[in-house]
Amino acid sequence: MSDVTSADWADGFTARRALAKSISAVESGGPEALAIEQRALQQPAAAHVLGFTGPPGAGKSSLISALLPHALDHYGAVAILAVDPSSSLTGGALLGDRVRMDYRHFDQKVFFRSMASRGYQGGIAAATRASVNVLDAAGWPLVIIETLGIGQVELEVMDLADRVAVVLNPGWGDSFQANKAGLTEQGDAFVLNKADRPGLENAKILLEQSLQCLPTATPPGVFSTIATDGEGIPELWQALSNLMQVPAGEQQSRRRSVAIMEGAKAQLLQDFDEFLASPAAASPETAPSEGAVDLLQRFYRQRD
Amino acid sequence: MKPKRILMAKTGLDGHWRGPTIVARALRDAGFEVIMIGMATTAEIVAAAIDEDVDLVGLNIGGHIDVALRAVDAVQSAAPDMPIFAGGTIPPHACKQLEAKGLEVFPPGSMLTDIVDSANRLTGLSTAP
Amino acid sequence: MRPKDPQDTVQACSDIPLKSYYTAEDIPASHAERVNVAPGEAPYHRGFHPSGYRSKPWRIFQLSGFGKPEDENERIKFLLKNGETGFIMEHDRNTADHCYNVDHPEVLARREDVGLTGAVMQSVRDTAICLDGLPMDTSFGHAGGAVVQHAPFALAAYWAVAKKRGYDLSTLAGTGQSDFNLTYLGCVTKQQIPTDAGLRFNGDIIEFCTEHLPRWVPVSIAGYNGADTGLTPDQELGSLFANAVEYLDEIQLRGRIPLEVAARACGGVSFRASIKIFEEACKMRAARLMWSDLLKERYDIKDERVANLRIHCVTAGSKMAYQQPMNNLVRGALMAVSAVLGGVQSLGVSGYDEALSIPSEHAHQMSVRIQQILMEETGLTDVTDPLGGSYYVETLTAQLVEKSWAFFEEIQTRGGYLACLDSGWLHAKAEENQHKEFMQTESGAANIVGVTMAHDDSSPFEIDGFIGTDDAFDVALERLKEVKRTRHEKGAMRALKDLERVCRGSDNIMPVMMDCLEAEATLGEVGDVYREVFGDWRTPIQC
Numbered sequence: 001m002s003d004v005t006s007a008d009w010a011d012g013f014t015a016r017r018a019l020a021k022s023i024s025a026v027e028s029g030g031p032e033a034l035a036i037e038q039r040a041l042q043q044p045a046a047a048h049v050l051g052f053t054g055p056p057g058a059g060k061s062s063l064i065s066a067l068l069p070h071a072l073d074h075y076g077a078v079a080i081l082a083v084d085p086s087s088s089l090t091g092g093a094l095l096g097d098r099v100r101m102d103y104r105h106f107d108q109k110v111f112f113r114s115m116a117s118r119g120y121q122g123g124i125a126a127a128t129r130a131s132v133n134v135l136d137a138a139g140w141p142l143v144i145i146e147t148l149g150i151g152q153v154e155l156e157v158m159d160l161a162d163r164v165a166v167v168l169n170p171g172w173g174d175s176f177q178a179n180k181a182g183l184t185e186q187g188d189a190f191v192l193n194k195a196d197r198p199g200l201e202n203a204k205i206l207l208e209q210s211l212q213c214l215p216t217a218t219p220p221g222v223f224s225t226i227a228t229d230g231e232g233i234p235e236l237w238q239a240l241s242n243l244m245q246v247p248a249g250e251q252q253s254r255r256r257s258v259a260i261m262e263g264a265k266a267q268l269l270q271d272f273d274e275f276l277a278s279p280a281a282a283s284p285e286t287a288p289s290e291g292a293v294d295l296l297q298r299f300y301r302q303r304d
Numbered sequence: 305m306k307p308k309r310i311l312m313a314k315t316g317l318d319g320h321w322r323g324p325t326i327v328a329r330a331l332r333d334a335g336f337e338v339i340m341i342g343m344a345t346t347a348e349i350v351a352a353a354i355d356e357d358v359d360l361v362g363l364n365i366g367g368h369i370d371v372a373l374r375a376v377d378a379v380q381s382a383a384p385d386m387p388i389f390a391g392g393t394i395p396p397h398a399c400k401q402l403e404a405k406g407l408e409v410f411p412p413g414s415m416l417t418d419i420v421d422s423a424n425r426l427t428g429l430s431t432a433p
Numbered sequence: 434m435r436p437k438d439p440q441d442t443v444q445a446c447s448d449i450p451l452k453s454y455y456t457a458e459d460i461p462a463s464h465a466e467r468v469n470v471a472p473g474e475a476p477y478h479r480g481f482h483p484s485g486y487r488s489k490p491w492r493i494f495q496l497s498g499f500g501k502p503e504d505e506n507e508r509i510k511f512l513l514k515n516g517e518t519g520f521i522m523e524h525d526r527n528t529a530d531h532c533y534n535v536d537h538p539e540v541l542a543r544r545e546d547v548g549l550t551g552a553v554m555q556s557v558r559d560t561a562i563c564l565d566g567l568p569m570d571t572s573f574g575h576a577g578g579a580v581v582q583h584a585p586f587a588l589a590a591y592w593a594v595a596k597k598r599g600y601d602l603s604t605l606a607g608t609g610q611s612d613f614n615l616t617y618l619g620c621v622t623k624q625q626i627p628t629d630a631g632l633r634f635n636g637d638i639i640e641f642c643t644e645h646l647p648r649w650v651p652v653s654i655a656g657y658n659g660a661d662t663g664l665t666p667d668q669e670l671g672s673l674f675a676n677a678v679e680y681l682d683e684i685q686l687r688g689r690i691p692l693e694v695a696a697r698a699c700g701g702v703s704f705r706a707s708i709k710i711f712e713e714a715c716k717m718r719a720a721r722l723m724w725s726d727l728l729k730e731r732y733d734i735k736d737e738r739v740a741n742l743r744i745h746c747v748t749a750g751s752k753m754a755y756q757q758p759m760n761n762l763v764r765g766a767l768m769a770v771s772a773v774l775g776g777v778q779s780l781g782v783s784g785y786d787e788a789l790s791i792p793s794e795h796a797h798q799m800s801v802r803i804q805q806i807l808m809e810e811t812g813l814t815d816v817t818d819p820l821g822g823s824y825y826v827e828t829l830t831a832q833l834v835e836k837s838w839a840f841f842e843e844i845q846t847r848g849g850y851l852a853c854l855d856s857g858w859l860h861a862k863a864e865e866n867q868h869k870e871f872m873q874t875e876s877g878a879a880n881i882v883g884v885t886m887a888h889d890d891s892s893p894f895e896i897d898g899f900i901g902t903d904d905a906f907d908v909a910l911e912r913l914k915e916v917k918r919t920r921h922e923k924g925a926m927r928a929l930k931d932l933e934r935v936c937r938g939s940d941n942i943m944p945v946m947m948d949c950l951e952a953e954a955t956l957g958e959v960g961d962v963y964r965e966v967f968g969d970w971r972t973p974i975q976c
Contacts, residue, residue, distance in 0.1 A: 013354060013382050020357035028306045062971060091307055092332035096975030098352065099342040104538075106348065111355055116307065116337045228627075229968025316546050317527045317539065319620040321974060322662055322751070325864055326871050340975055343623050345542040368545035368900070395789040395898025412755040412788045413884040416875055 016108075019138050023113060026134060027127040031270065034263055037130040040137035045255050047136035048075070048244045049143045051161030053123065053183070056149040058167040059193040061100035062227035064144055068105045070237035075142040079111040079135045082146040083124050086116040093117075097146060111140065122156030123147045129160050133259055155186060159258055163188040163243045170199035173206045184210045188220055188243055191236060195224040275299050308359040308427040309337045311352055313344045314392075315375050316367035323392060323412075324364045330416040331362075331423055346375045350382050359427040363390040369398035376405050387426040391419065445712045447667040449832045455824035464831030467722075472817040476725035478718040478830060480776045481741045485817030486808075490518075491772075492573060492779035493804045494745060498523035498552045499791055500902040501909070502563035505552035509567060511794060515801045519573035519779065522563060523551035524587065525905070530580045530622045532960025535909045539623065548905025550791060551577070555909060555957070556916045557950045560590040561597070570600050574607040580622065581631040584611035584638060584652070586959050589946040592646070608650035608701060611635050612658065613676055617854045618863065619658030621972050628851045630967040634942060636683045641943035643694050650701035653745065654680070660705035661751045663863030663870070666716045667833055671840030672859060673702060674723055675850035681732060696728055696739045703745040706772035706780070708752050708764060712833075715826055717744055717775025718818070719833040745779035746772040753787035757883035758896045761785035766803045773813050774820055780804060790898030857973025864974075913955065920953035928952040929962060936966040 026033045052060045064080060071078045082097035095114035106112070113131065120126040124147055132143050147157050158164055166187035190211070192203055204222055211219035221239055225232035275281055280302055281295065312328055328338045341352050353361050361379055365372040376388060390402055391410035399409045408422050424430040443451045452459065460468060472480035482488060495517050498505035509520045525548050527533065527540045534540070534555050535547055547553060554560050554577075567574070569591075578587025588609050595605055613635075617628060626634075635652050642651035654676050656669040664672060677699055684695040704720065706713050725740040748768035753761045765782045772780050782800040784792030792800065807813055820826040844853050853859045873879040880886050928949040935945045949959060 016354050017357070017383070020355050024357045059971070086307075086337070087332060090333050091335045093307070093337045094328055094332050094975075095337060095339045098356075099340050099975045103344065103348045106351060112352075114337075114339045114356060118307070226968070228971045315543070317531065317543055317623055318550070319526075319530070319622045320662075321621055322619075322867055325974070326867055329864075329868060342975065345539070347542075367543065367549050370545040371543045393788065393790070397897050413881070416871060 016111075019111070019134070020113075022134055023127070023131050026130040027115070027118075027125070029126070029266070033127070033130060034267060034270075037133055037259060037263060040130075040133040041256060041259055043137040045133075045136055047132070047140055047143050049132055049145065049161040049163075049255075050240065050244060051145045051147065051157040051164040052167055053147040053155070053157055053164060053187075054149065054167035054191075055172075058149070058169055059227050060146050060149065060167050061097045063167055063191065063193055063225065064146060065101045065105075066225070066227040066230055066233045067237050067240070068102070068110070070234065070241075071142055071144070072105065072109060074237075074241055077109040077111075077140055078142045078144060079113070079140040080144045080146065081113050081115055081124075081128055081131055081135075083115045083117055083128060083148050085148055086118050088119065091118075111135070117148055124156050124160065129259065129262060132160060133255065136255075155182060158186045160255075163240065165189045165191055165240060167191045167193050168203070168207070169194045170197040170203040172203055185214065189236075189239060190220055190222045192222065192224045193227055195226050195232065200224060271303070272299060275302060307335055307337045308423075308429060309339060309356060310360045310362055310423060310427070311349070311356060311358040312338055312340045312362045312364065313349045313352065313375075314342060314364040314366070315344075315349075315372045316365070317343055318366045319343070320366070327362070327364075327391060327416065327419055330420055334420045334423065336423060336427075346378045349375050350378045353379055353383060353386060358386070360423060361386055361388045362423075363388065363392075365390050365392040365394050365398070365402075369394070369401055372398075373401060373405070376402070376407065380405070389419075389422055389426060445666075445829065446707070446709055447665045447712065447833060447836055449667075449829065449836065451829075455828050457824055459824055459828045461828070461831045461835075464827060464834070468822060468827050472821075475737065475740065476722040477740055477742070478722035479818040479821050481721065483817060485776065486773075486814035487817075489778075490808055490814060491777055491804075492519045492745075493517040493801055494519040494521060494573075494575070494779045495781050495797060495800055496521050496523055496747070497792075497797065498563075499525075499550065500548045500552055500905045502552045502554055502559045503565075504548075504902050504905070505563050506565055506567070508794070508797070509563075512797060512801060513568075513572070515798050516805055517801055519575065520567060521575040521781070522554075522577040522587075522591075524577045524579075524583065525549070525551040525553040528553055528555065528909075528956060529577070529583045529587070530620075531624055532582055532586065532956055532963060534913055534955055534957030534960075535906060536913060537957055544906045545903075547909060549901055553905055553909040554587075554590065555913050555955045556953050557590050557593050558916060558953070559909075559912065561594045564591070564594050569595055569598065569607070570605070576607060576609055579610040579612050579615050580620075580625075581611050581613060581616040581634060582626045582960070582963055583956075584609055585634055585942055585946045586950070586956055588638065589943065589950040593947060593950040602646050604648060605646055606648040609638060609652055610655065611638060611652040612655040613679075613850070613854065614655050614662075614672070615658040617970070618859055619662040621974060624964070625970045626963050626967040627970040628854055630963075632679060632683055632851060633939075635680060636687060637941045637943055639680065639684060639695055639698055640687070640690055641941055643690050643698055650743075651698050652680070653701055653703050654699060655703040657703055657705040657747050659859070659863070660707065661749055662860075663866040664859070665866055666707075666712055667836035668840050668862060668866075669704065670716060670719060670723060670833065670837035671844060672850060672853075673704075673720075674727055674837070675841050675844040675853075677702075677724075677727070678731070678845075679850050685732075692732055693734050693736045693739050696732065696734055697736075697741075700724065700739065700741055701743045701745070703747065704777075705749050706746040706768045706775075706777075707749040708768050708771075710767060710771040710774070711820075711826060712829065713768070713771035714774040714820055715830045715833050717746075717772070717777055718820075718826070718830045719837060720744060721776075722830070722834055723837060743779070744775075744777040745781070746775075746777045747781045748772070748783045750783045750787050753783050753785065754881060754884050755788035756888070757890045757892065758785045758789065759892050759894065760883050761787065762799060762803070765800065766807070769803055769807055770813070773807055776818055786896055786899060789896070790900065793899040796899075855971075855973065860974045916953055916955060924952040925949075925954045925958075929954050929958055932959065933962045933966060936962060 084095045086093040093116035115125040166183045223236045331338050389408040394411050402409050473483040497508050576587050576591035578584035639651045642649045656673040660669040721742045724742040728734040784796030786796045931945045
């Protein structure tokens with residue numbers, strides 16, 4: 001990244017800050033977040049969304065960093081949302097994915113946002129979906145999502161991304177049950193990163209065997225890479241970009257319907273919370289089960 | 305209450321990581337989301353501060369003060385409302401220069417509780433002096 | 434730190450509980466037989482030479498340098514004049530650690546930092562300026578190259594200058610460093626060759642030295658940065674010997690030189706001397722014992738001369754306080770005492786301004802004075818291993834040995850020292866300890882005078898950071914252009930091409946590195962070859 005002074009960026013900063021702040025607003029949740037997302041959804045969906053998932057230490061960040069120059073060549077601009085876990089004890093988080101990137105490729109054409117899971121269980125953050133829609137509306141042609149890295153059942157990225165790459169290392173079979181985690185059924189490409197580690201051939205065989213069991217005609221591809229020195233990266237990018245040639249209509253309708261559903265649910269919960277805080281929620285003495293039905297009926301009546 | 309986000313960057317190319325890690329961990333334990341970007345140039349620090357929309361910028365400084373001052377000026381120019389605090393091997397004359405720019409400075413020997421208090425104050429979580 | 438009740442437990446830094454007093458019964462049976470050996474007898478915990486400091490004082494050996502090579506030259510001459518008995522070349526971190534020239538964008542972005550922590554030496558011409566008029570043949574020079582990827586360049590530069598001055602490399606004494614704990618644990622640089630490439634480099638350096646520079650210490654297996662990053666004394670010992678095993682196993686695998694020869698070369702190590710006086714002295718005694726046992730038991734080396742572990746010590750920089758810097762003179766002196774009680778061969782005392790900057794002239798002078806006072810006035814040099822036979826010291830030494838071997842074994846079960854660096858396991862251990870140590874200070878359980886208590890300071894001296902010179906970058910840039918303009922370009926390019934070929938193959942890197950230096954290839958050009966061939970180490974920590 002060239003050593004530009006702030007003066008050079010003067011105009012860029014205003015637009016950039018606004019984008020960054022709208023993602024923060026979306027992270028905060030609440031009516032403003034919903035409004036921002038609904039506004040974003042009014043734009044036609046054009047961005048391609050590519051997810052990377054896999055266990056911690058697989059090298060997802062390094063892999064994304066290695067693929068970035070290829071992605072930039074292809075798409076012109078790339079946004080990356082990287083999710084890390086929040087501490088359930090303190091609510092804080094150490095977000096260390098950005099530091100794994102090669103900053104030489106970072107300029108105005110790259111937008112990197114670290115997101116803490118904030119207790120959300122889906123492997124991404126609650127705000128990741130809305131952030132994707134905001135970035136899409138702002139014109140970013142490719143959004144990469146890097147999941148939490150636990151990879152067990154947190155697979156929401158599969159719904160959100162057009163395509164998902166599962167990143168594993170040689171020796172994965174010993175420590176990580178990809179089949180049990182459901183990843184073999186949902187990954188569109190499988191990457192054996194840190195391919196210089198012992199056990200590559202076995203890992204490949206094991207993976208390919210699992211993938212053969214899938215009902216699809218052609219099983220997803222398996223690729224070997226060493227992200228830190230670029231080995232296997234151009235081939236992987238080629239395969240991923242081919243996979244990303246998704247018909248525009250399909251992605252638009254899927255993302256829209258998910259957004260509408262989630263937006264509606266969030267709104268509903270919010271309306272109910274408001275109702276609970278209001279005097280109309282005060283309940284007479286009844287049995288608990290009757291109390292719940294009674295409460296809901298009063299809520300519905302109040303909405304009419 | 306949404307957690308506050310703090311950027312932690314090192315202005316020099318010195319790789320000692322003891323100090324920054326301890327501070328990052330203390331801030332995390334105090335409920336902050338800490339975005340560590342390691343050794344970063346002025347432009348990289350500004351880009352991170354903006355794109356990550358942080359509530360506070362933390363600089364670990366260990367070399368010539370002018371390198372750090374450049375980063376401070378750039379952040380203050382791009383985001384005048386964004387508070388900055390600094391720690392590290394900062395000799396007295398350099399502390400004064402940073403303080404003159406409105407920074408809170410934590411040379412070696414600073415207590416973690418003071419750093420956390422400062423973070424709380426600078427991000428608007430507390431108003432105690 | 435004072436416990437509230439004598440019944441409360443007090444722990445040594447290695448988490449070994451300390452009793453309020455010791456008797457002969459406390460010495461573990463395994464060690465009891467070894468207590469009565471004399472210095473000069475296996476397992477050498479009492480020292481390798483019976484006459485100790487009477488026949489050879491420790492070397493006064495200070496880290497030194499900043500700015501342009503001539504500034505470093507001046508500071509080294511100042512230290513030699515003031516009484517140091519060896520000299521160390523410090524290299525600018527921005528350039529050397531990363532093998533960047535000053536025109537690299539990462540360096541340009543931090544141009545004022547250039548020269549702050551060491552002199553900039555981008556070509557053999559710079560090294561020659563730095564070494565101008567220095568007694569390379571009669572003194573003991575440290576060529577720098579503390580960082581693993583920098584080591585071959587730094588060594589070759591030093592040796593190229595020596596050759597040019599007509600010195601016989603086969604009799605040249607001095608030392609390299611190429612320190613894994615520094616490079617991969619304590620001071621993780623922005624970019625570095627992976628650990629396996631580093632091991633290859635060090636194997637090459639060891640082999641090259643045993644053949645061409647038998648009096649040169651090829652690499653220094655160093656504990657300092659492990660310790661100053663958080664490893665406890667037992668972990669410092671365990672990891673240092675795990676590091677040594679990587680080198681010895683590598684040499685054994687290559688099968689080109691006898692293992693005893695390599696072991697003898699690897700017997701130059703360095704430790705941190707921290708401020709718990711007795712534990713640190715025990716650490717040095719434990720180290721000699723462990724080295725002797727390691728060579729016999731793991732490698733079946735019978736030559737007793739190989740068990741001579743030559744220890745260099747640097748006092749703990751992290752123990753020097755920012756507040757009330759004068760107090761640091763006391764700290765430096767006491768840490769030096771613990772090293773001397775431990776019988777080390779070489780010592781560097783951190784400057785009293787360590788927490789503020791690199792040492793000023795005065796701070797540097799004081800580091801030498803401290804050592805001279807210990808040497809001349811205190812009687813510490815009169816008797817070898819004066820602590821030998823102390824119930825406490827022998828017990829603690831034995832307990833440290835046991836704990837250190839346990840840590841060593843744990844490293845082995847996790848794949849060895851390199852694997853533990855790559856996985857971040859050692860970093861996690863260090864971090865855990867850092868955190869504990871900080872919490873002790875924060876909670877008031879541990880006190881630091883002048884920092885957590887006794888804040889009043891009536892010192893009349895205003896001590897500020899030393900800022901060296903301000904022309905290091907500009908001059909370095911000029912000299913870089915000059916070298917590229919006036920060297921024999923074809924020769925330099927050919928040497929670099931050869932370097933690339935050798936890096937990709939398995940020939941020893943040092944001969945071609947000598948060619949590169951003599952052909953005036955520059956640091957950044959050599960670094961570019963490394964980056965192309967070896968890629969970048971994936972750091973296990975994110976900071």
